[in-house]
Amino acid sequence: VHGTTIEILRTIFPSIIPMFIAIPSFALLYSMDEVVVDPAITIKAIGHQWYRTYEYSDYNSSDEQSLTFDSYTIPEDDLELGQSRLLEVDNRVVLPAKSHIRFIVTSADVPHSWAVPSLGVKCDAVPGRLNQTSISVQREGVYYGQCSEICGTNHAFMPIVVEAVPRKDYGSRVSNQLIPQTGEA
Numbered sequence: 001v002h003g004t005t006i007e008i009l010r011t012i013f014p015s016i017i018p019m020f021i022a023i024p025s026f027a028l029l030y031s032m033d034e035v036v037v038d039p040a041i042t043i044k045a046i047g048h049q050w051y052r053t054y055e056y057s058d059y060n061s062s063d064e065q066s067l068t069f070d071s072y073t074i075p076e077d078d079l080e081l082g083q084s085r086l087l088e089v090d091n092r093v094v095l096p097a098k099s100h101i102r103f104i105v106t107s108a109d110v111p112h113s114w115a116v117p118s119l120g121v122k123c124d125a126v127p128g129r130l131n132q133t134s135i136s137v138q139r140e141g142v143y144y145g146q147c148s149e150i151c152g153t154n155h156a157f158m159p160i161v162v163e164a165v166p167r168k169d170y171g172s173r174v175s176n177q178l179i180p181q182t183g184e185a
Helices: 004-033 167-184
Strands: 041-048 051-056 067-071 093-096 099-107 112-116 121-125 131-137 141-146 159-165
Touching (some): 159 167
Parallel strands (some): 041 099
Antiparallel strands (some): 112 121
């Protein structure tokens, strides 16, 4: 019965402080999950054991086939001077710098993930489910990532290489490098 008012204040006041912190935090969490409404490019990344397939669906041909290519790890024996072991692939994902990109991520067999820490992105690839994330690459350069799920024995051999090029060079890079490779298959 002594100091009932102070006891009530000591109980209610500390519970109000986390609510003032939680309200802006929830707004920030929801805004981080928002995907860009009008991305410059949409790329679909499909995880397989133990390689990836990428589809540039914005570049459909007349028969509605999208620009598709596979990305495999370069074996140690085929590495050139300056290439990183277990991080280099035969076909890089080419993106324009200073653009908003939407990635649709899925898997064909077991859970994988598409993670490039230097771009601040990690998205799980679950069979039968399409997850999406968006990134904005601000600087030109080469960004490396790997699968961060335990997806099988060759889990360590699923690198991701993203190459950001200037916007003016992007169209020629896509047409010169990716289209001939899909034509050979």
